[in-house]
Amino acid sequence: xxxxxxxxTIVIGVILLILITILPVLIKNLAFSIIVxxxxxxxxxxxxxxxxxxxxxxxxxxxxxxxxxxxxxLLLFKNKWFKEKSFNIRSxxxxxxxxxxxxxxxYFFIISWEPFADLxxxxxxxxxxxxxxxxxxxxxxxxxxxxxxxxxxxxNIIPILSKIWIGSNDIYVSIKTVSRYLNSEGILNAVGIxxxxxxxxxxxxxxxxxxxxxxxxxxxxxxxxxxxxxEGMKAKIMENKIYEExxxxxxxxxxxxxxxxxxxxxxxxxxxxxxxxxxxxxxxxAVSKMNEMISSFLYSKSKQVIEIPVLLNYIRAQIPIEDESxxxxxxxxxxxPPIKANKVRISRAIINLIENAIIVECRGxxxxxxxxxxxxxxxxxxxxDNGIGIKEVDLEQIWEIGHSTKETSGLGLPFAKQIIEExxxxxxxxxxxxxxxxxxxxxxxxxxDKEE
Amino acid sequence: MKKISLIKKVGLMLLGFSLxxxxxxxxxxxxxxxxxxxxxxxxxxxxxxxxxxxxxxxxDTYIVKDIANKLMLHNIFMPNAEKIDIENIKxxxxxxxxxxxxxxxxxxxxxxxxxRVERFIENAKSDSLPIIMVYIGGKDRRDKETDExxxxxxxxxxxxxxxxxxxxxxxxxxxxxxxxxxxxxxxDIQEIKAPLAALYR
Numbered sequence: 026x027x028x029x030x031x032x033x034t035i036v037i038g039v040i041l042l043i044l045i046t047i048l049p050v051l052i053k054n055l056a057f058s059i060i061v062x063x064x065x066x067x068x069x070x071x072x073x074x075x076x077x078x079x080x081x082x083x084x085x086x087x088x089x090x091x092x093x094x095x096x097x098x099l100l101l102f103k104n105k106w107f108k109e110k111s112f113n114i115r116s117x118x119x120x121x122x123x124x125x126x127x128x129x130x131x132y133f134f135i136i137s138w139e140p141f142a143d144l145x146x147x148x149x150x151x152x153x154x155x156x157x158x159x160x161x162x163x164x165x166x167x168x169x170x171x172x173x174x175x176x177x178x179x180x181n182i183i184p185i186l187s188k189i190w191i192g193s194n195d196i197y198v199s200i201k202t203v204s205r206y207l208n209s210e211g212i213l214n215a216v217g218i219x220x221x222x223x224x225x226x227x228x229x230x231x232x233x234x235x236x237x238x239x240x241x242x243x244x245x246x247x248x249x250x251x252x253x254x255x256e257g258m259k260a261k262i263m264e265n266k267i268y269e270e271x272x273x274x275x276x277x278x279x280x281x282x283x284x285x286x287x288x289x290x291x292x293x294x295x296x297x298x299x300x301x302x303x304x305x306x307x308x309x310x311a312v313s314k315m316n317e318m319i320s321s322f323l324y325s326k327s328k329q330v331i332e333i334p335v336l337l338n339y340i341r342a343q344i345p346i347e348d349e350s351x352x353x354x355x356x357x358x359x360x361x362p363p364i365k366a367n368k369v370r371i372s373r374a375i376i377n378l379i380e381n382a383i384i385v386e387c388r389g390x391x392x393x394x395x396x397x398x399x400x401x402x403x404x405x406x407x408x409x410d411n412g413i414g415i416k417e418v419d420l421e422q423i424w425e426i427g428h429s430t431k432e433t434s435g436l437g438l439p440f441a442k443q444i445i446e447e448x449x450x451x452x453x454x455x456x457x458x459x460x461x462x463x464x465x466x467x468x469x470x471x472x473x474d475k476e477e
Numbered sequence: 478m479k480k481i482s483l484i485k486k487v488g489l490m491l492l493g494f495s496l497x498x499x500x501x502x503x504x505x506x507x508x509x510x511x512x513x514x515x516x517x518x519x520x521x522x523x524x525x526x527x528x529x530x531x532x533x534x535x536x537d538t539y540i541v542k543d544i545a546n547k548l549m550l551h552n553i554f555m556p557n558a559e560k561i562d563i564e565n566i567k568x569x570x571x572x573x574x575x576x577x578x579x580x581x582x583x584x585x586x587x588x589x590x591x592x593r594v595e596r597f598i599e600n601a602k603s604d605s606l607p608i609i610m611v612y613i614g615g616k617d618r619r620d621k622e623t624d625e626x627x628x629x630x631x632x633x634x635x636x637x638x639x640x641x642x643x644x645x646x647x648x649x650x651x652x653x654x655x656x657x658x659x660x661x662x663x664x665d666i667q668e669i670k671a672p673l674a675a676l677y678r
Contacts, residue, residue, distance in 0.1 A: 053582070060582060063539075067539045067543050067544060149490070156487070189498065195535075196578060198535075198615075199535065199536040199576065201617065202540070202617070202618070205666050206543075206664060207665070
């Protein structure tokens, strides 16, 4: 594909080279019409006709220069050796090639040989392209060159600059000589500057706009890159959280294991058959518990019917509430219906929420955490703390991975939200800065269908 | 900070361009020769009917034709005049100025134009026609080809009229002295009316 593109570019370049070679031969009528306009200007004493002649000449020679420049650009830029050079060397070579071709062609064809104006135009184009930072873009090069060539062509009709070899081409000399005869040098000076200045300014503005555009693209690319990196980091952090949860599970698994080991040692000592049956049942229970925990963790979609007191016991066993300054209150009705969820995971989610409430900075001396559990279509678990609350500006970002107001990993809340939603529940946060935070978890009641 | 350096870059570039133009312009102005007065033409030196022709096919010939018309000088305008065109003609005005486009539009090259000019001058001289050489192309038109034509026409001319700007390097004065042809240098193109009117008065 790239090779094909390169070939097309070279073919276009060669076609342009042929075109600029035959173009001067094809414009005999144009040259004749310009001479006729100059003659009419003399006969009628009309300097307006001179401006028309100058405009036609400038348009033709500008187009010629633009085509030659594009041709050089297409042919040279596809050259491997040329491409490897620095921008300054490339620009220098392009200027030399451009002027060399024109200096040869001027002996055979009617072209405008204005080395000073052409050199300045080419240097200006190179500078503006460099400023635009689009040194490898054909489009930017061409757009800037069109404006500069059109601008610089008007410098040739300014009679005041004749003394310094500007506008020494045959047609320009004729136009300026007639302007002297018609006493309209001032008009040509003014017209020349009136076209030159705004066109030059426009080329500078274009280069600056390209530069701004270039900078914006870089910023967008950088942002995109950063966003990707951030996503990657979030994924890694989440992975770490999972390992953390596995650690917690491994810790939990130790409890039934200790039970099994203890009972096993009793089995060796006991000779009472009745006791053996009791120990055996307990070992069986411990193994079942372990099996249930491992299944819950391995199969995240597996759900069990969980009685609220069982869930609370499981949670309470894993929360560090030995701190005397921590008042931990759980209020619930005993006749609450069970929920259906992945026991280990939903417990871990609620533990994360409670741990969050524990570590948050508190307003008074003692930290108070209340857990209210009641029924309102679903099972509602409210975790209320007397912490300092969350500022309004932070509320929108509170569920984002990595966002934390307490220099923690910022994973607790997003992790809990994900688990609760995976189990068909919802979580809401209500916080007032300086008052406290209430987290509401809504979990679906286990229906008969679900139980089945 | 970057913005300032960018503005500086563009500003310096434009300043450099302007300074270059000013320096070149000043150097060129220093070379300007002081104004030399016209020679006094007491009596008419040549007669009407005039054939106005070109040596080099520049558009300057149209200007001279326009001036002749404004001076009410009876003239025939033939930029490519040959021997046949000098019948019933009393004098010739040859406007010198090489134009590549002019020659291109007349389907000829410089050597062909030079040969025509040589042929025409010989014929005019053999008919004893006075030739007035006019050069109004200024410094811009002065190149190798124009200088060649100036030499060619001047040596058979009766009188030379040129603008000061055209004589910026004193070439036209040197030529006039070399071929002993009286020369009238005028300040600008408009002023060639005066020597032309005096010559045909």
